[in-house]
Amino acid sequence: xxxxxxxxxxxxxxxxxxxxxxxxxxxxxxxxxxxxxxxxxxxxxxxxxxxxxxxxxxxxxxxxxxxxxxxxxxxxxxxxxxxxxxxxxxxxxxxxxxxxxxxxxxxxxxxxxxxxxxxxxxxxxxxxxxxxxxxxxxxxxxxxxxxxxxxxxxxxxxxxxxxxxxxxxxxxxxxxxxxxxxxxxxxxxxxxxxxxxxxxxxxxxxxxxxxxxxxxxxxxxxxxxxxxxxxxxxxxxxxxxxxxxxxxxxxxxxxxxxxxxxxxxxxxxxxxxxxxxxxxxxxxxxxxxxxxxxxxxxxxxxxxxxxxxxxxxxxxxxxxxxxxxxxxxxxxxxxxxxxxxxxxxxxxxxxxxxxxxxxxxxxxxxxxxxxxxxxxxxxxxxxxxxxxxxxxxxxxxxxxxxxxxxxxxxxxxxxxxxxxxx
Amino acid sequence: xxxxxxxxxxxxxxxxxxxxxxxxxxxxxxxxxxxxxxxxxxxxxxxxxxxxxxxxxxxxxxxxxxxxxxxxxxxxxxxxxxxxxxxxxxxxxxxxxxxxxxxxxxxxxxxxxxxxxxxxxxxxxxxxxxxxxxxxxxxxxxxxxxxxxxxxxxxxxxxxxxxxxxxxxxxxxxxxxxxxxxxxxxxxxxxxxxxxxxxxxxxxxxxxxxxxxxxxxxxxxxxxxxxxxxxxxxxxxxxxxxxxxxxxxxxxxxxxxxxxxxxxxxxxxxxxxxxxxxxxxxxxxxxxxxxxxxxxxxxxxxxxxxxxxxxxxxxxxxxxxxxxxxxxxxxxxxxxxxxxxxxxxxxxxxxxxxxxxxxxxxxxxxxxxxxxxxxxxxxxxxxxxxxxxxxxxxxxxxxxxxxxxxxxxxxxxxxxxxxxxx
Numbered sequence: 001x002x003x004x005x006x007x008x009x010x011x012x013x014x015x016x017x018x019x020x021x022x023x024x025x026x027x028x029x030x031x032x033x034x035x036x037x038x039x040x041x042x043x044x045x046x047x048x049x050x051x052x053x054x055x056x057x058x059x060x061x062x063x064x065x066x067x068x069x070x071x072x073x074x075x076x077x078x079x080x081x082x083x084x085x086x087x088x089x090x091x092x093x094x095x096x097x098x099x100x101x102x103x104x105x106x107x108x109x110x111x112x113x114x115x116x117x118x119x120x121x122x123x124x125x126x127x128x129x130x131x132x133x134x135x136x137x138x139x140x141x142x143x144x145x146x147x148x149x150x151x152x153x154x155x156x157x158x159x160x161x162x163x164x165x166x167x168x169x170x171x172x173x174x175x176x177x178x179x180x181x182x183x184x185x186x187x188x189x190x191x192x193x194x195x196x197x198x199x200x201x202x203x204x205x206x207x208x209x210x211x212x213x214x215x216x217x218x219x220x221x222x223x224x225x226x227x228x229x230x231x232x233x234x235x236x237x238x239x240x241x242x243x244x245x246x247x248x249x250x251x252x253x254x255x256x257x258x259x260x261x262x263x264x265x266x267x268x269x270x271x272x273x274x275x276x277x278x279x280x281x282x283x284x285x286x287x288x289x290x291x292x293x294x295x296x297x298x299x300x301x302x303x304x305x306x307x308x309x310x311x312x313x314x315x316x317x318x319x320x321x322x323x324x325x326x327x328x329x330x331x332x333x334x335x336x337x338x339x340x341x342x343x344x345x346x347x348x349x350x351x352x353x354x355x356x357x358x359x360x361x362x363x364x365x366x367x368x369x370x371x372x373x374x375x376x377x378x379x380x381x382x383x384x385x386x387x388x389x390x391x392x393x394x395x396x397x398x399x400x401x402x403x404x405x406x407x408x409x410x411x412x413x414x415x416x417x418x419x420x421x422x
Numbered sequence: 423x424x425x426x427x428x429x430x431x432x433x434x435x436x437x438x439x440x441x442x443x444x445x446x447x448x449x450x451x452x453x454x455x456x457x458x459x460x461x462x463x464x465x466x467x468x469x470x471x472x473x474x475x476x477x478x479x480x481x482x483x484x485x486x487x488x489x490x491x492x493x494x495x496x497x498x499x500x501x502x503x504x505x506x507x508x509x510x511x512x513x514x515x516x517x518x519x520x521x522x523x524x525x526x527x528x529x530x531x532x533x534x535x536x537x538x539x540x541x542x543x544x545x546x547x548x549x550x551x552x553x554x555x556x557x558x559x560x561x562x563x564x565x566x567x568x569x570x571x572x573x574x575x576x577x578x579x580x581x582x583x584x585x586x587x588x589x590x591x592x593x594x595x596x597x598x599x600x601x602x603x604x605x606x607x608x609x610x611x612x613x614x615x616x617x618x619x620x621x622x623x624x625x626x627x628x629x630x631x632x633x634x635x636x637x638x639x640x641x642x643x644x645x646x647x648x649x650x651x652x653x654x655x656x657x658x659x660x661x662x663x664x665x666x667x668x669x670x671x672x673x674x675x676x677x678x679x680x681x682x683x684x685x686x687x688x689x690x691x692x693x694x695x696x697x698x699x700x701x702x703x704x705x706x707x708x709x710x711x712x713x714x715x716x717x718x719x720x721x722x723x724x725x726x727x728x729x730x731x732x733x734x735x736x737x738x739x740x741x742x743x744x745x746x747x748x749x750x751x752x753x754x755x756x757x758x759x760x761x762x763x764x765x766x767x768x769x770x771x772x773x774x775x776x777x778x779x780x781x782x783x784x785x786x787x788x789x790x791x792x793x794x795x796x797x798x799x800x801x802x803x804x805x806x807x808x809x810x811x812x813x814x815x816x817x818x819x820x821x822x823x824x825x826x827x828x829x830x831x832x833x834x835x836x837x838x839x840x841x842x843x844x
Binding site for chain 1 (some may be wrong): 448528530536541543544626627647649668671672673677679757779781783784785787788789790792793795796798799800804805806816817818819821822823830831832833834835836837838839840841842843
């Protein structure tokens, strides 16, 4: 961590270096990018010990600072997670390069040739909290799409992030690429961010990932376009045409498999016709796994260990072993509840009924709508995008898990042979 | 024009009506939208007299208000332009509907099926100046993409816009669609716009089209995402490997065919090796057509009727019969000039040299980059998008001419059969 006091100059230095590096990327071939990405994965594996040593400092500091167990879980870099980080970069390396792809190309009746071709966005700033694998994922995806990236991670992961960024820059250097394609902000002082957010002549896009207050602050302060990644208040609706085994299996997975992440389920809605038989059984299984349950009056009636849910519960992303349960009269009520209280992130229906599934997927206004699958699947890795830069809850430019393609824009290249407009 | 004084309530009324209408659009079939669009075109032709009568009032008021000839030209609805308006809507009617299109669909190794499907954005507000055909184009494209639209046209076109919007709503009614899919703001008071721009719970996207000050004001006031349509400061670079006939033909077309529009050329750059023979001849032809020429010292030396261009000229979108000319040493200087002074809208190279064309199309960071064609071609009609909602100078979501596809977002629909995450 650097001792930085002049935040304006430091922000400008980062942004100008990124812009210069982005300019140099135009001359870098796809093959060179592949080599750099594979080198990143290789060095992450090689220097696993350094990463875990740095991560230890963060975990210690986080424990002392009283972070929740879910937060500490997000922070922790186990062997498996470091391996996943490397695999994720290798997937990005193996991806078809988005830059230069012709999205559409056609001749007009006057023989003018129109091509819509993917090009990099330029310089991207990512402002994120806690999870250190974002450092590697974001850098890899930005490089795949030939963008330079400025990474501003959370205070609690500064040691892990610094160790990872050092390795990534080492890999860029070994592969002969400008190392300033990837820059990590070397201060955790909050005063830096507003300075960065005003540099719209150097930075083309800001992606904030973290709590709602962080994102709102970025949107308010930024003169640069922002793609927002709000919370995941994810729902499961259990339709009347559903087996209790399937419902139990998916609900337990969606709630318990990793409660601290944005695609974990936070509310389950049960159709009234199956509530009596499903709720007691499933709730008991959840409580066995340490889940605290809050519910509507009907839920409390069916399962006495449930406390009463208040209006705020329906809006809440617990990120913890806590679940809200409500009984609804029909699918329309379920869709309305989800569109009203949800965060348009990921919502699932469990049903055997085709028309219910169609109604749900059409009616729920969310980035990912699932049928008979755990909400936990909505991420870039599971969708085959390799790593992901995040899960957009915006409707513009990119929605849901964002991969390398989403980090590009396009230009129209139009070719004539003396064409003039009549 | 209504006599409206409570702008807050009026804005809310418009936005809520739009949101309700957008909700109803989900149940409207592609065929119904086709019928409504064709009906719009039919009624525009049928009521051509009404439109032209209303347009007369605007032209009279504009003349009295001292609008420039270019501005009056943009405002004027000739027979040809009304016919073009109808044809444009018919093209949109004939287009493949973007809503419901599967952008990609694939199975993952675990047999989870992922589909990325186009869905409407929701409610779109368009804030525009002068050209009344925008009213028809915007409404048609928003309907094609199943969005509701709030149209806020310029004061100078209020009569024309009102006449057109009335016809469009009549067509919606005849076709059995909710007429509030298309709403025109019935006041020209500027106090309404800031109220509208704060209604982010009802409006999903704002597209301002007009002068830079209008757009900057919208960006500053809006809590809704904005796609910007800044000016078209378009360039033509005449490479050394180019015939004087082709250069003359394209430059005259790009400057003179319709100087009042954003894709008209504003600056021409000549390679120094052909400047001596090209500049006197081409400038003479331009002056014959009433074009005023400003240029660099070398240009003035070669063509005595040219006045001196100042630094500001290189940044200026004249929208009039005026052209800036500069002699450059090489293609790199041309690219640098365009990226520095241009507005990233549309820029063209005239050359027979493949490597010069490739260098230019790769190096110029603009929405449309042309080779051997007039800059005048960069619009939705010429690119085959049917009508266009505008020409985005942003890099996010949409760049260049925006058609119906650009007025959609997508959702991921994910289908499993009990899938849980390991």
